[in-house]
Amino acid sequence: MANANNFVPTNQLRNLRACMVCSIVKTENQFKSQGCPNCESFLQLRGEDEQVRACTSQVFEGLITVSNTTKSWVARWQRLEGYVPGVYAVQVEGLLPEDVISAAEDAGVHYIPRDGSVNEALPTDA
Numbered sequence: 190m191a192n193a194n195n196f197v198p199t200n201q202l203r204n205l206r207a208c209m210v211c212s213i214v215k216t217e218n219q220f221k222s223q224g225c226p227n228c229e230s231f232l233q234l235r236g237e238d239e240q241v242r243a244c245t246s247q248v249f250e251g252l253i254t255v256s257n258t259t260k261s262w263v264a265r266w267q268r269l270e271g272y273v274p275g276v277y278a279v280q281v282e283g284l285l286p287e288d289v290i291s292a293a294e295d296a297g298v299h300y301i302p303r304d305g306s307v308n309e310a311l312p313t314d315a
Contacts, residue, residue, distance in 0.1 A: 207278040213225060231289075248282035253267065253277050280303060285302070
């Protein structure tokens with residue numbers, strides 16, 4: 190059974206934000222009260238208004254709902270494997286602060302901007 194905290198209330202569409210690391214979409218209040226279900230260990234959004242504004246964005250494109258991030262080809266395509274089920278943005282605009290990028294890398298997360306500006310190199314047989 191999916192966690193109800195990972196779903197977006199339909200009456201709060203104007204208050205939606207997307208995490209710049211994993212692209213999960215929640216309301217600003219959900220990020221403030223619950224943090225990011227995928228990135229909280231290094232983003233530390235819970236209860237931190239400034240951190241929520243620095244690490245999430247109101248500017249994003251497309252929404253997808255993923256119920257099983259390990260079996261979905263869309264989840265693989267969007268680099269969501271291993272994340273919690275929920276609503277995710279296809280692209281997220283914004284610049285993550287350098288100290289947050291360092292914290293993500295220190296936590297073992299290879300940060301790739303979700304705005305489409307960086308193409309992840311595909312492995313090739315050379």
